[in-house]
Amino acid sequence: MSPSRLANQNGEKDWENGSMASSPASIPEYTGPKLYKEPSFKSNKFIIHNALSHCCLAGKVNEPQKNKIVEEMEKSSANHFLILFRDSSCQFRAVYTLNPDSEELVRLAGIGPRLVVLSTVDAIYKYNSDRKQFTTIPSKTLSMSVDAVLKAKGGQTPY
Known part of the structure; x- marks a missing residue:
């Protein structure tokens, strides 16, 4: 694996392309069902x-x-x-x-x-x-x- 690709996986800047591989803009927003439900009460x-x-x-x-x-x-x-x-x-x-x-x-x-x-x-x-x-x-x-x-x-x- 090339150093630039390894750097992209670690979230470091890719100096050849001048971009951040894991920038917030490149990650699509999750629109699926809510996976975590806040507990409403504690019961025994x-x-x-x-x-x-x-x-x-x-x-x-x-x-x-x-x-x-x-x-x-x-x-x-x-x-x-x-x-x-x-x-x-x-x-x-x-x-x-x-x-x-x-x-x-x-x-x-x-x-x-x-x-x-x-x-x-x-x-x-x-x-x-x-x-x-x-x-x-x-x-x-x-x-x-x-x-x-x-x-x-x-x-x-x-x-």
Whole structure:
């Protein structure tokens, strides 16, 4: 390959022709479909679905309950879902959504209290999709990275 052609590929000026090989004018403008879509919101719906399928409600016997909960999640306009555990061994109770105005968790589906006040949350968990298990997060603040909570037994919660 000649030095002038090699220079053209590197975007350097071709001194023989006096032009830039990769100047903006020589590149046609892309008019095809938009390839990148800006994310409109962050949701953990698929993570919760995987947690229900592989961890909380795995197996044929739990399939009707899991399908009902997934159906309720699909109907919901919420972006973030939380699983409530019965105890520290991560036994499933219900799926909740966060009401940011009242700082309460509102039951979407499952068997558990209708509302859970955030001050009664004892532990928070993150679901690890690779290991198919929940791990405790050393924090007391709910964020988008939280997938499950454990409510303290002594906390007052309306049913």
